[in-house]
Amino acid sequence: MDPLTSLRRLIQTHPLIDNHAHNLLAQAAASNYAKYPFEQITSEAQGPALHNAPSTLPLQRAAAQLATLYDCPTSEWDRVKAARDQYVERDYDGLIRRCLEGTHSLLLDDLLTDQDIEPFAWHDRFTTAPTKRIVRIEVVAAQVLASILPNGFDKTSSDITVLRQYLDQFRQGFNQKISEAIADPVVVGFKSVICYRTGLNVQVTDDEDDGTLLESFSRTLSQGSGSTYRVEDKPLNDWLVRQALNQLQSAKESDASGPNKPLQLHTGLGDNDINLILSNPAYLQDLVARYPKVDFVLLHSAYPYTREAGYLACVYPNVYLDLGEVFPMVSRDAQESIIRESLEIVPTSRLLWSTDGHFFPETYWLANKQFRDALEKVLVDYVNQGDHNIDQAKIAAADILFHNSNRLYSLNETITYDDRLVPAVSTLSGLSSTDALESFMHSNPDVKYIWMQFFDYTSTVRVRMFPIREFAKIVRKQRRIGICTATFLMLQSDTVCPEGSTTGQFYLEPDLSTLSRNVGIDSKSATVMTWGRSEEGLEVEGCPRTLLRRVTADLRAKHGINVLCGFEIEVILLKCVTKPDTDEEEFVPCVRNHSWSQMTRDTRRMVPLLEEIVDTLASIGIDLEQFHAESAPGQFEFILPPGSPVAAVDTLLKARQVVTYVAEQHGYRATLHPRPYSHAAGSAAHAHVSVTPATQEESFLAGVLKHFTSLTAFTLSNDVSYDRMHSGLWAGSEWVAWGTQNRETPIRKISAGHWEIKALDGLSNMYLAMAAILAAGFLGVQEKLPLTLQDCLYDAATLSEADRSALGITTQIPTTLTQSLDNMASDKALRDVLGNTLVENYITVKRAEIKKLNAMEAEVRRKWLVERY
Known part of the structure; x- marks a missing residue:
């Protein structure tokens, strides 16, 4: 694979941790543009100033990209919004799921507002890992004030003693809330919006005389409306930041090995509440130096003060620069410039990614999309210029997207990322x-x-x-x-x-x-x-590819399960010869002296062809894991890399085509026929299925086993498929069972959450077959099925009935497609997941196909299938 292609792929597909985000609107409010103007996805402007947003480059670029998201034929803004309204109405969850694709975890500041939004834990359904909380300290302060003075503050009161009592209660209440948040495992960090309230020129030390604080506290209470308070008086706001930092520093000093909980600070870009001059993170230098055990995260790229923030992240080991919010708020050129400026002196281990996504799921989608594109452009350019090598650029990208946040916030998340896991x-x-x-x-x-x-x-x-x-x-x-x-x-x-x-x-x-x-x-x-x-x-309900995508998405959204699949291609290479007495053509194996994983004289003649197939696949980014001779004469196996279910099937189909094309160039027919020769083993299309996390693997497997005799309608989709499923052929034998590393069970367990499905061959529509397997697993997890079948270490066909019964093995694999179709027709639960119309149409087609094939003589039928598959 071209190294730059590998780098681009990693940047575009590596899972990400979004270290600064906010709640999404509930569906009922998602299109309330009077209250939540959609134009704010690319602009911090408000009121009349926001009317100019459609004429800005960021919004026009976003409109063109959103048109593709909504399948809108034009990027005209009003029509894009209309298409969005339709999407929100018909499938809001689907829109969110699509917008958060690739997001491993969200770190959510859920105190932006308490109106019209979905609750904190609701967001878990769209990410791989549970959502974590970022606590906004100014809102905590306002909540404490409201608890002390639930009926409001008497603004005519001038009793200093009473005021001091309120202040003492406030001190105690605020510190108690911060202490509880530090101890809360769901809380991974804190945030201050002091930049908005009073500016970043925070007073570093407490006044010896707290009279200034008392006066600030009094003004804050007086400015409250009823029991609603907004903390925006400088001495009090500065005090809040110092109190939070004091507790965070003390926590690290008392337990250096405890979870790290940084303080995020809004810097730079913001709406017209901020003082642009005082949003410069340079004002924070003394504060950063005073609290060396607390990690500071400077949010929003500090734009337009990216270089100042970069300096702090360079010279102070407790400062990190977040690259969020400017995507999609500024133009493409500005985004690339911000990344370049952040890389001028900042170590890539100190850069974090976030979307600042809020209210609209599209804020996540646009930010992630535009950031990945800009990061790709910059890093590829640096590699071409010789500033980075490929490995350095890959490490930088993975760190920024995932690993830096994972370490900084002590998330302890694990992923297995390999750039082979996605299609070329x-x-x-x-x-x-x-x-x-x-x-x-x-x-x-x-x-x-x-x-x-x-x-x-x-x-x-x-x-x-x-x-x-x-x-x-x-x-x-x-x-x-x-x-x-x-x-x-x-x-x-x-x-x-x-x-x-x-x-x-x-x-x-x-x-x-x-x-x-x-x-x-x-x-x-x-x-x-x-x-x-x-x-x-x-x-369209009948689309097999769409069905597989939907079932995969449902496993993730409803049960937190991610799936990887990988396939083995088995083909028999045949040559077409003419019978001298009849002039009829027949297919015969390309070699005869041949056996499993052996390099015979005949097999060695095929090596140039095999290597050409491997090289040709690699030229389009399909890098085989291995290839070798299989058991039947002329049979070879090619093992493909894993990927997400739809991507893995896409890769399988493309790879099969390449194998077929290259073989044809040399005069051979590469057939997927499950068993063209009764004297030899057959050809399968074994699938490897991995689910993560593996915590629900038993219920998933129990569901597959429970519905196994129905899903064979898709996995063993032709009567000749059942000719392969016999004991002694290493094809999975004849009983519904599973076994650890047992190749004579239809399901071989390889490791935790990883199985090989053996009752599957190349005549299957693999989108439908994998959808059926995953749907059965989905039902098992949904119903919390116990795994009643025991681990079988033998070929179940060789066991006595009593031995099989002791293992819970009581059901035989169907012996004909008709039996499988009948089972599928009566399996209401599986049909409901797959879609009744699709299942009915599939059964209709397969019954007609059976009738057509059974009308043929055996040899005619064999040749007919070889020519087509």
């Missing part, structure tokens, strides 16, 4: 559709045609081909590609089942993140995967 084309995923196409064409100027692909219920890849100029129109939403809905009920021979109708259509929407040039074939073309969309632009 994922470097385009952070771009708008138009930008993604332009970027791809810049790197592949010779490509003239684009193949749009979708995968039907018979596991047939359907393709529409377009010249670049026409495909560009599709990307720009200047035209749509309609496909007759009858294709959901169509056989390989283009025959539509009687239940189908030639009326109605859906539309193909290209997923530009999957753009990949076609290699191994003499064609100046590229391939792109697609989503199915309705007339209104909504998801």
Whole structure:
């Protein structure tokens, strides 16, 4: 893989910790633009000044990007907002989930407001790790005042003794609240907005005479409205900051190994409440020096004082610079300049990322998207200039996005990130559709045609081909590609089942993140995967790829489970020969002297072809983990890297095509037929499934086992698939069971939360097969199913009935597709998750396919399948 491609991929896909964010609006208020102007996503302006926002470069850029998010055909601001309203109404959770994609954890300041927002813990459903709290000290102070004076303060009172009593109560109450927050494991840091209230020129030491504080306290009470107080009097605000710092420093001195809880300070950019001059973080130098055991986070890139903040982060070991809020508040050039300025002298280990996302989920999406793009531009430039090498740039990006915040806030989060876990084309995923196409064409100027692909219920890849100029129109939403809905009920021979109708259509929407040039074939073309969309632009229930994405998202959103998948491709390389007596063609193995993982004389002749396949896959970023000879004559296995479920299936389909194309160049047919020769082992398409965290692995596995005889309708999708599932063939044997490192169970456990699914082959629509497996696991977790089947260490078919029963093994794997389809038809719970219309159509197609294939003679049927799969 090209090193720069690897760097770009990491920047665009590495999980991130958002170290400074706020609550989202509840759906009922999400489109209340009179109260929450949507223009504020790119502007700190308020009131009449905000009316100018649509003419700013940041908002115009955001409008173009949001149009792609909402599938809006224009970036005209009013139409973008209208498209947003429709999205919010039909699927607000889906919009949020899409906007927070890639966010591992949120550190939430949930004291920005208490109106119209979703509660703190509600946000957990959209992130990998639980949300953590940042405590805003000025709001804590206001809450303490309200608790002391619930009926308000008598502004005519001049009794100093009473006032001092109130102040003493306030001191005690505030310090108690800060102490409790320091001890609270959900709280990972504190925040002060003193920059807004009275400026960053904080008095570093307490006055010996607290008369000044008492006067400030009195003014604060007098300015309150009823029991509502806003702390914005300088001596009192300075005192709050010092008190918080004193407690934080004392906590570190008493327990140096305890969790670290920094103080965040708003600096620089803000609305018209701030004094722009006093928002310069240079004013904080003495304060930073006085509290060396407390870590300070200077928020919002301190823009326009980035260099001043950078100086502090460089020379003081307890200062960090946050790069948030300026994304998407300033132009592209300004964003890149801010990153460059922050890197002038600041160690990359002292830089943090945040969105300052608030109210609107799009504030998260735009910030993350624009930051990743700007960071990529800057770091790639530094690598090209020789300032960074690739490894240094990768470490810098991963630290800024994740590791620095993880360390600073003592989050102790763990991730396993490998740039192989995302498909080769994922470097385009952070771009708008138009930008993604332009970027791809810049790197592949010779490509003239684009193949749009979708995968039907018979596991047939359907393709529409377009010249670049026409495909560009599709990307720009200047035209749509309609496909007759009858294709959901169509056989390989283009025959539509009687239940189908030639009326109605859906539309193909290209997923530009999957753009990949076609290699191994003499064609100046590229391939792109697609989503199915309705007339209104909504998801189509029958789209297999959409179904897999939805089930994966539901596992994460509802149960906090993330999934990785990886596949093994097994093919048998055949050559077509003509029978001399009949002139009929037949397929025969390319080699005969052949066995598992052995380099025979025949096998060695195939090495140049195998290596060409591996090199060709690598040329488009699919880096195999290994490859080797399998058991059947002419059979070889290629093991693909893991990825998210949809991405992993995308990679599988692309890799299969490459294997097929390269084999054809040498006169061979690479078939996925599950068992073309009864005297030899068959070919599978084993899937590795990993769930994290593994805390619910038993319920997940229990769900898969409970619904196993139904989901085989998708995983063993042809009658010939069952010819492979026999004892002694290392194919998973004949009983529903699981076993640790047991290759004669249909589910082999490899490690905590990691299984190999063996009852699966290349005739499956892998989007549907994986969706069914994950849906069954989802049901197990949702129902908290206990794992009643015991770990089987043997081939269950060789055990006695009593031994099987002792392990809880009582159910045989279906022996025909008809049995599996009947089981699926009666499995209401699984059907409900997968979608009843999709399941009904799938069963209809497969029953018609069975009838068609059973009408053929055995040898005709074998050849028919080999030619198609």
